[in-house]
Amino acid sequence: MAIIELKNIDKIYKMEQIQVKAVDNASFSIKKGEFAAISGPSGSGKSTLLNIIGLVDTPTNGRVFVDGIDIYEGTKLSIDLKITKSLDKKLTKLRRNKLGFIFQTFNLIPVLNVQENVELPLKLGPSKANDTMSQKEIKEWIDFLIDTVGLSQWKKHKPSELSGGQRQRVAIARALVTKAPVILADEPTANLDSKNGDQILELMKKLNSELETTFIFSTHDAKIVSMSDHVIKISDGKILNQ
Numbered sequence: 001m002a003i004i005e006l007k008n009i010d011k012i013y014k015m016e017q018i019q020v021k022a023v024d025n026a027s028f029s030i031k032k033g034e035f036a037a038i039s040g041p042s043g044s045g046k047s048t049l050l051n052i053i054g055l056v057d058t059p060t061n062g063r064v065f066v067d068g069i070d071i072y073e074g075t076k077l078s079i080d081l082k083i084t085k086s087l088d089k090k091l092t093k094l095r096r097n098k099l100g101f102i103f104q105t106f107n108l109i110p111v112l113n114v115q116e117n118v119e120l121p122l123k124l125g126p127s128k129a130n131d132t133m134s135q136k137e138i139k140e141w142i143d144f145l146i147d148t149v150g151l152s153q154w155k156k157h158k159p160s161e162l163s164g165g166q167r168q169r170v171a172i173a174r175a176l177v178t179k180a181p182v183i184l185a186d187e188p189t190a191n192l193d194s195k196n197g198d199q200i201l202e203l204m205k206k207l208n209s210e211l212e213t214t215f216i217f218s219t220h221d222a223k224i225v226s227m228s229d230h231v232i233k234i235s236d237g238k239i240l241n242q
């Protein structure tokens with residue numbers, strides 16, 4: 001069963017007096033539980049595709065399905081699309097419940113410790129974890145994730161007291177905490193040395209297997225591509241394979 005499906009996606013940006021087509025008629029699907037990579041050189045459109053899947057960017061044309069939901073059903077897509085309040089509310093709710101994000105720059109809150117950073121998404125609004133777990137279970141779930149990413153001894157430490165690899169582990173736990181079925185990672189090893197990068201990849205592969213969480217990467221890292229069980233190649237905005 002496809003948990004992500006894109007049909008005939010175009011993405012056009014206005015650049016002063018010209019229009020740039022970042023994604024050109026892209027169609028593909030990703031099954032639940034896959035470890036998938038959108039791979040291509042810089043400027044190929046892979047990050048744009050990931051942002052469209054992550055509902056942080058809107059396509060100019062086409063259809064996006066997340067966990068069976070037709071995201072823009074009833075919305076007339078265009079280059080000049082203005083997000084209405086009702087659509088914004090829908091997108092926010094779906095991002096919170098269906099998607100987790102791992103960024104290459106970590107994006108941790110400096111004044112919060114590890115435990116607080118991991119817990120933060122649960123404090124921002126309803127999610128699957130909030131809706132299905134008691135407060136005691138949520139605490140146990142946070143502790144489980146921190147332990148799983150190997151940071152139990154650092155749970156009261158702030159980001160400035162952690163290495164780059166440790167910060168990325170916090171980001172992974174934070175992405176998983178809402179129990180979102182899909183985790184999106186944009187070049188997650190780009191700011192790590194090879195040793196830490198390899199450890200982070202092995203950790204995500206382990207979590208993919210044990211939790212059956214779908215991971216989708218935007219990357220040109222050959223190591224990520226080699227570990228993926230589904231690779232979508234893109235060049236100049238066009239999908240080369242599905």
